[in-house]
Amino acid sequence: MGANRLDGKVCAAKVESSLSSRIRDLAERGSSPHLAVVIVGDDPASHVYVRSKERACERLGIRSTRIDLPAAASFDKVLATVESLNQDPDVDGILVQSPLPRGMDELAITDHILPEKDVDGFHPVNLGRLVQGRLDGLLPCTPAGVMYLLKFAELDLTGLKAVVLGRSRIVGMPMALLLAAKGADATVTVVHSRTTDIESHCRGADLIVAAVGRPEMVKAAWVKTGAIIVDVGINRVEDSSVKGYRLCGDVEEDANSVASYMTPVPGGVGPMTIAMLMSNTVRAAEMRKTS
Numbered sequence: 001m002g003a004n005r006l007d008g009k010v011c012a013a014k015v016e017s018s019l020s021s022r023i024r025d026l027a028e029r030g031s032s033p034h035l036a037v038v039i040v041g042d043d044p045a046s047h048v049y050v051r052s053k054e055r056a057c058e059r060l061g062i063r064s065t066r067i068d069l070p071a072a073a074s075f076d077k078v079l080a081t082v083e084s085l086n087q088d089p090d091v092d093g094i095l096v097q098s099p100l101p102r103g104m105d106e107l108a109i110t111d112h113i114l115p116e117k118d119v120d121g122f123h124p125v126n127l128g129r130l131v132q133g134r135l136d137g138l139l140p141c142t143p144a145g146v147m148y149l150l151k152f153a154e155l156d157l158t159g160l161k162a163v164v165l166g167r168s169r170i171v172g173m174p175m176a177l178l179l180a181a182k183g184a185d186a187t188v189t190v191v192h193s194r195t196t197d198i199e200s201h202c203r204g205a206d207l208i209v210a211a212v213g214r215p216e217m218v219k220a221a222w223v224k225t226g227a228i229i230v231d232v233g234i235n236r237v238e239d240s241s242v243k244g245y246r247l248c249g250d251v252e253e254d255a256n257s258v259a260s261y262m263t264p265v266p267g268g269v270g271p272m273t274i275a276m277l278m279s280n281t282v283r284a285a286e287m288r289k290t291s
């Protein structure tokens with residue numbers, strides 16, 4: 001039969017349409033939301049992601065400004081760029097695309113973004129609010145998008161055994177917090193590179209969120225019948241049968257035949273990340289206009 005598809009494109013379109021009227025309201029009050037994206041260097045994947053974010057802004061009538069800095073830009077230059085965006089009253093949201101060039105202190109850059117303009121939700125103030133169980137602020141976009149997608153499918157997570165693979169500050173750790181938060185009420189295990197017997201953790205899971213960036217690491221045979229699979233991975237792998245590359249997730253696609261629900265790759269989590277960024281940008285603009 002195959003798993004039900006957790007369709008991020010359909011769900012993201014719903015988020016975008018619900019944002020339209022809020023953007024109109026802001027525009028009528030003379031303050032259309034404005035997102036500034038800083039990209040340092042020429043990592044091809046990052047440029048593709050940033051372009052998708054700009055296109056979403058264009059679709060929604062959110063103003064966006066992209067600041068391209070060379071890979072050789074100094075830490076002080078990146079910090080000064082963030083500082084000028086902090087000071088600019090016309091900018092509502094600031095995003096510094098990760099990864100930054102090797103050796104640059106990403107956390108220090110994140111710390112410097114004003115929390116109220118931190119549309120990535122990575123600033124310690126915003127992550128701290130999440131740890132406190134306050135879910136009304138600027139939440140990290142990918143985990144927030146996953147939660148929205150699960151809710152959209154009307155899935156009740158109460159008491160489910162959730163396994164999150166990956167412990168990054170961008171996805172894994174905030175994902176675990178959101179799943180365990182009051183209202184979601186899953187029981188969460190975070191699996192990482194030092195975890196022993198990852199397979200048995202996966203076999204016991206009712207919900208797997210895979211965010212490790214390792215192609216097809218989670219085998220279909222590890223997936224319990226009826227489990228829910230959310231695949232955050234988007235990996236480019238060489239494929240001789242198509243004489244080029246193909247995209248795959250962190251979970252084998254065959255898991256589809258045992259799972260109850262599964263996200264496609266692409267078209268699952270990716271569109272939700274962008275929709276949540278748009279949502280955070282609108283929220284940041286609203287908060288700043290009313291404060």
Ligand code: GUN
Nearest residue numbers: 095096097098099120141
């Ligand atoms: N790189 C990969 N995902 C993200 C994200 O959500 N935000 C930023 N700033 N960089 C990323």
